[in-house]
Amino acid sequence: MKEEQQPLHHHHHHQRRVTTKKLTKPTAYVILLLLSYALGYLSAPSFNSANPSSPRIPQATTITSATKSEFDQFRVTAQCADPVPSKLVRQTILDRLFNGTSPFDDFPPAHVSSLLRPKRIKGWGSNGAVFENLIRKVKPRTIIEVGTFLGASAIHMAELTRSLGLKTQILCLDDFRGWPGFRDRFRDIAMVNGDVMLLYQFMQNVVHVNMTEWVLPVPFSSGSGLVKLCEWGVLGDLIEVDAGHDFHSAWSDISRAYRILRPGGVIFGHDYFTAADNKGVRRAVDLFAKLNGLRVQLDGQHWVIDSA
Ligand SMILES: C[S@@+](CC[C@H](N)C(=O)[O-])C[C@H]1O[C@@H](n2cnc3c(N)ncnc32)[C@H](O)[C@@H]1O
Ligand SMILES: *[C@@H]1O[C@H](CO)[C@@H](O)[C@H](O)[C@H]1NC(C)=O
Ligand SMILES: *[C@@H]1O[C@H](CO)[C@@H](O)[C@H](O)[C@H]1NC(C)=O
Numbered sequence: 001m002k003e004e005q006q007p008l009h010h011h012h013h014h015q016r017r018v019t020t021k022k023l024t025k026p027t028a029y030v031i032l033l034l035l036s037y038a039l040g041y042l043s044a045p046s047f048n049s050a051n052p053s054s055p056r057i058p059q060a061t062t063i064t065s066a067t068k069s070e071f072d073q074f075r076v077t078a079q080c081a082d083p084v085p086s087k088l089v090r091q092t093i094l095d096r097l098f099n100g101t102s103p104f105d106d107f108p109p110a111h112v113s114s115l116l117r118p119k120r121i122k123g124w125g126s127n128g129a130v131f132e133n134l135i136r137k138v139k140p141r142t143i144i145e146v147g148t149f150l151g152a153s154a155i156h157m158a159e160l161t162r163s164l165g166l167k168t169q170i171l172c173l174d175d176f177r178g179w180p181g182f183r184d185r186f187r188d189i190a191m192v193n194g195d196v197m198l199l200y201q202f203m204q205n206v207v208h209v210n211m212t213e214w215v216l217p218v219p220f221s222s223g224s225g226l227v228k229l230c231e232w233g234v235l236g237d238l239i240e241v242d243a244g245h246d247f248h249s250a251w252s253d254i255s256r257a258y259r260i261l262r263p264g265g266v267i268f269g270h271d272y273f274t275a276a277d278n279k280g281v282r283r284a285v286d287l288f289a290k291l292n293g294l295r296v297q298l299d300g301q302h303w304v305i306d307s308a
Pocket of ligand 1: 040074110122123124125126146147148149150151152153154173175176177178179221223242243244249
């Protein structure tokens, strides 16, 4: 995904510069965009009933002012349950998701083992210095990763925590579906009746590095997964966001993930500089920081928000 974005970056340099020039006030633009969605959302029932077949797209240019309550539409406000103590996080996930047993028990099952490679790890910037910098600083007991793919960054973090003598659980929230067309580049990830073996290959990779005690898959969409972790009181000391790279995905992942960040923890993510969706990740991160009075720091390709 990001691999494809690198060439895009080069070939469309001119186009990107023009776009940037037009939007001399990117923040104002994003707020207008958000507001247009808010108003569209609020007025949806009326125009839908009037003309259900062609909902009107709200025009940002017709909006002249924004009230605080309109911006509040975008805040994730629900309260999370009381935090589960760090040492009970793994058992909580096992109980809630896996009927109390480890998904790694008796893995891989016979019908799957021939479809897997002993080790198939590929990531993007998954070994960047940011991981060691933040793990040394935060000394996390719980890491939540949103967007895992084959586990490159998760396994790197597991190896770092092990070498630092930390007892860190790493929860890997991913639907393990990749993205439409990802097998064009990952043909060796088997597909069975339309079901790709990403979850299994990720788990096999974790087995290969003997990290099954420290890494758990949370195989759901980032939206429903982050909502449930909040309801269960499962918080992260360190949270990495690396799932969808369009504005709306990044915005909702960051908003929901921040809510389950333990006070004083650090949230960070990849691809601050990616061109995808008109710099969707960067727009989401900057807007989130701005609306919440937080500071965005950079470490290589990664953005970092320290809540301390
Ligand atoms: C760029 S890859 C993650 C790479 C990984 N962090 C690494 O460094 O190797 C993005 C992942 O996000 C997952 N993803 C994208 N949108 C998602 C969503 N809405 N819910 C859950 N997972 C999602 C995809 O399945 C994919 O595995
Ligand atoms: C869940 O675990 C219990 C034992 O703890 C077992 O009796 C039950 O069959 C399991 N349910 C499923 C759906 O695996
Ligand atoms: C794998 O890790 C476990 C602890 O989780 C340890 O007891 C075991 O010796 C390790 N095995 C190998 C081959 O390193």
